[in-house]
Amino acid sequence: MATRDFERALEVGRPPNVKRLFPNSKALIVSGKVIDRALLKKGKAMTIAANGRNYFVIRGALLAAQRANAAIIIEIAKSEGGRNAYCAINFWNLARITDQLMNELGITVPVAIHADHYGIKKKEDVEAAKIEIPSIFDAGITSIAIDASHMNDDENLLANIELSPYVPTWAGYETEVGEIKGKEGLSTPEEALFLIKGLNAHNIFPDWIALNNGTTHGIQDSDQGIQVALTQEIHKALEPYKLSGAQHGTSGNSSERLKEIAQKTNTTKANVATALQMLSWGVEVNDYGNAVLNEDGTPKKIPGEGVTEELWEEMLSYAKEKGLKGGNFKKLNLPFENKLLGQSREVRERMAKRVEDFVYHLLTDVFNATDTAQLAIDLICEKGSYDLGPKAERIENPEEWTEEKIREKAKAISRDRGPEGDFDD
Template sequence: MSQDTFKKALAVGRPPNVVKNFPNSQALIVSGKVVDRAMRAKGQCMTIAANGRNIFVIEGALRAAQKASAAIIIEIARSEATYCPTTLWNVARRVDYLCNKLGITVPVAVHADHYFMKKWEDVAEAKAEIPSVFDSGVTSIAIDASHMTDDLNLLGNLAVSPVIPAWAGYETEIGEIKGEFGLSSPVEAKYLIQGLNAHSLCPDWIALNNGTTHGIEASGEGIQVELTAEIHEALKPYGTSGAQHGTSGNDSARLREIAAKTATTKANVATALQMISWGVKVNDFGNAIMDGDKFAKVPGQGVEDALWDEMVAYADANGIKGGNYKKLNLVFERRWLGQSESVRDRMAGAVQDFVYDLLVNVFNAKDTAPIARDLILEAGSYDLGLKAERIEDPAEWTEEKIKAQAAAIDTDKGPHGNFDD
């Protein structure tokens, strides 16, 4: 890539909220639409949406993307702000800082993941709060109303749509992530996307319950590729790509199938990256390896060994086990930042190596960065517009008819419970 090409993309490719927050930045922070379209243009590929629970994960993922010349997404979920130093309101600042520090030139989208509305009363709060998320520099959002019934999911998406910028990346979701229970169906997916299309909304991504769990996938079942492909085929006229949640721990062969056989362009990875940054021993798929009832750490990798012992002691004293080790991010990031430069570098470097392998050898995302930059230059804008025109009749998707159609859908949502976002 020539410096001239990069400068031209930088001049037109950054959305207005990014320009306002970072007026002198040399970071190519773009809409999530740009990243999705780049994956679609290359075909049979997806990129990582790295959950930046701590700053070492963000740095490692950005370094990997630069090395692979891959467009990438850095994200954080709304719920993660309760146990991570990265939040919806500082994630863009962290990304911008690291891009400038490291000389990152690949396009990067900053995604607010799992902005949940678990009951209808949450909609009013969402309408008030979402503008502040974009004010901070975020360029993409996932509206997760999947905890509600199908009609309220659709109506909730419609209710908050006016406060989501038209240029921004937009993800929606059906089916809470429950593993083998309550698997999503083509009928309910099409219902949601049709209803949105009738109101001139075209989600860039849809997340499904297609067999995964949040955290480390260890069941051996994992992603159901054929089900995913069937749902994506049903949504083809509407232009919506797939977002794969619960990617950590799924074996590489299955992830290659998802990239090759479905319309998935975004794969969320969180837990594996966190563990790798700390130096926890993992297998090739990112599954943490246990030593008895505790995580096994590789001596001399990740955080300093003495600091790891402190982390374990803190976890034991506070009843923190297994997947809840994620709660150590907020407590300990300051301590990690206080380590020597060489230790900080190896923490980010381990994430870089893992993410680079995913991007190049599993997700097939290598060299999608120049495709994304070309899309920006062809459009001459940060706004790539909708992928599909309205084809549904709005008169058939009034609130009354939305409720009637939802009542006719017969699907198994699986067991009730507080499933993790």
């Protein structure tokens, strides 16, 4: 990476909230738009959106990105790091921790800070979001996913329209159609077009769309995985609106399946959460990103990897006492964060190293993200700004997308949402 290019990007590429918070920083924290465009410029490539459930995940992911010279995203979901968080990392400290680590480690690749799954599950959530969303941008967030997919299609669209003014125009913007819940209630081209056409009519141009294309979150019970053909079909239907895909729930999918997503769809962002958490703890993880389980259903810890054996036994005892199994091991993050940080340097470094090696493999061998850092810097320098502007332009008639007409159009959409469940992250 050319030093002059990096210095120029650092000067003009950091959004105003980041410059205000970290005036003397040498960390190139950028809008999510920059990351998306860099992957598009390379073509048939996506990068990791690493869910920073603990400090070691963030550290390892940043080191991997530097090794791969890849632009990446560090994120936390509302369930992980919102008001009712189960992680010590949250919307309000994620940028600060990332900036500190980037300066400490000499990280020069561009990094976006993403608020994932900012969930809107009922109309009342919209009013609270009007206060909270500006607060997380005040704290250094540079990209957000407005996820109102839990509601009916008309309410999803109307919530996105109502909240759009609270998201800076320069920021990365993700929207979602179809709750993430495995094989049940898969997204359709019809409902994706409904959402994106309605947003387009209101001069709202998301960078990414997340689909329910056959994934669930956490530890998986089957290997059905991502439906590549369905994803292709929906992305093809959305081509006039110039969206990229955001792939959620990558755990439970093999490297080959993820390569297909990168090569055959318009996806540029792939969320990885549970696998990174397990890796940092020292749990054995297979090629599908799933924890290998013992006969009693507990994650299989590799001796001498991750946390100490004594701390792992304490974590298992706590999980048993609280009735935590499978994917709910995620709820160990908050009560054990300080104990994880309080281990010896050797242990802390091996925790981050496991994450680093796994993420490096994804970036270089699976996602085709190598050397996208320079592409991102080139885009900033060419534009001379942190704001790359929208990819699309308005092609829909706003008169056809009033609230009354939105509700009428939604009635014609046929979609089976499947059974209810806990599908937050």
